Amino acid sequence: MKRLVYFFTSILIVAFVILGIAFKMNQNGGNTAGNTLTIYNWGDYIDPDLIKKFEKETKIHVSYQTFDSNEAMMTKIEQGGTNFDLIVPSDYTISKMKKANLLEKLDQSKVPNIKYLDKHFVNLSYDEGNHYSIPYFWGTVGILYNSEMLNGMKIKSWKDLYQPELKHEIMLVDGSREVMGMGLNTLGYSLNDVNHQHLQEAKRKLQELMPNVKAIVGDEIKLMIENNESSVGVVWSGEAANIVQENPALDYVIPSEGTNLWFDTMAIPKSAKNKEAAYKFMNFMLDPKNAAINAEYVGYSTPVAAAMKYLPKEVANDKRFYPNLNNTKGLEVYDDLGKKNLSYYNELYLQLKMSKR
Template sequence: MKQLSRVFLAIAIISAVLLYAVSRLNSSQGYSGAKTLTVYNWGDYIDSSLIKKFEKQTGIKVIYETFDSNEAMMTKIQQGGTAYDIAVPSEYMIDKMRKENLLLPLDHSKLPNLKNIDKRFMDLPFDPKNKYSIPYFWGTVGIVYNPKMLGNKKITSWDDLWDKDLHNQILLADSAREVIGMGLNSLNYSLNDTNKKHLQEAKRRLDSLTPNIKAIVGDESRMLLENQEASIGVVWSGVASEIMAENEDLQYVLPKEGTNLWFDNMVIPKTAKHISAAHKFINFMLDAKVAAKNAEYVNYSSPNKMALKYMPKATVNDKRFYPSPEMTDKLEVYKNLGQKNLAYYNELFLEFKMHRK
């Protein structure tokens, strides 16, 4: 019995030593509780060198995870399996998350660089007074096209996409809000319309576009447009900017009927365990030079007015990607439609995709 006790004691000592060693190793690598920050963001949506810079400045180790849709992000946070300290949802999802008590209020006194944000991107309806979110990037949904492939034809509206000469030329984003929204806009309806008659009309309108659609794709649109395998794409502004840098023949236009003006903001989910570190990270990303470097990497529009001073004039003066306040006032921000209405949008989008087969 004494021998068995000695065995158990030896095991306990060895276990304690191993636990201590692992703890020291984690600490040396920046993984100790107070020195770790878990960030949940869209894929390739930050300059990784900035993460390293933040780690060096603060001693806080950043664990970076990615998601590919607002819905996937919210589901993961609702489940609570991972204690995310920062997430970057879009405007309509921020509205939904705050109403479902999934976000922690921000302490603006810990965000002195907040003064750098352009006031026209603050205090928006999805988060009054920015109680829960801070602007990260913004942009539009529009049409990128290759005039040379179209015989120098100009695209100025959604309606232009129904031209019979564009057979098998168009790439659509694989996203219900964007595609159904395009159908609604082409009929001069709101992007946030929930009238089922209008939505059915938009779906029929989209069905009639089928002969002109080459594919409904995600990131593949970049390669297809760059390689001139398609002449037109309905894309987000940052995607357009990126592929235009690779192919100077391409143009980007905001359709005259209207389109989406979107915002991605930084939030602190209710799962957060390192709230002080989260505030430090947000404030770091609000630094003018940091925001400028990040914008040049990501290719989306920065809401940081001070950052624009450190960016190429050709970039910030390009009205396609930094449209005037007069233009942005004419665009629509997605609203939280509610689960029932969003499900109907998704149902119509699925029917539309099936109609093509």
């Protein structure tokens, strides 16, 4: 009988322990003792060693999850039921998420390393005062090309892509804002132009380019150019940074007519369960040494000015990826165009893609 009582008592003790753990996990959105930071970021967009370093320094466990588009990330947060503590949206998405009341207003006193940011990367149009976001990486949209495959040809502008020698040579990144932006810039219009007549002009101009376009694809562009399967690609600067340093035949150019200046940012959703850990991570990533390590690993440009001295000189002095931003003429950040205008962009872009088939 004593053994039976002891057996049932043991079961009750174990049950209460399990219930206690479950209660704590529920309180913390699945995070035991509030000691987990859940990050939602783009794939392969951080040096894994930095996550280990952060965990070691803070004793906070990091759960790292990834998304492949701003729209997918925002939809997931809008639907609720998530426990992401830190997210990495692009500039125009910050504007949209602010309007949708999805973001926590930042307490900048908890991110003292914000002082190390380059002055050009604070107080931008998508988040004046940086009340909701802090820059993570930045870059441009430009042209990556192989001069050897083009017999020494130099490309400096969007207009250069229309040369007949480039027939069936160009790979375009699959993005309506990027491709329509090319057409708008070529004609001297703003990347954020919503005038329907101008957008129709841009579409017609891009249709003239289609004989030179080999394909409209995603992340494959970098690999195809590395493998000499194509000689020209319209890409984000970070996609070009590593490979141009390894292959002297490759070059990356910021088109003379102008292009997109983009930012990916760190932000805290209102639904975050561990906001204090998110602040600590933001501050950690803004540490100049950590920012330099991350930039060297990922290949994109760091917004932390004080990190430049920790980067290799050939990287820090490369004006293709760290251009002089005192003269930002022609470099524009994407505005949130609103659903109606964005739908029109997408409609024209889809027509353009269909015409290529």
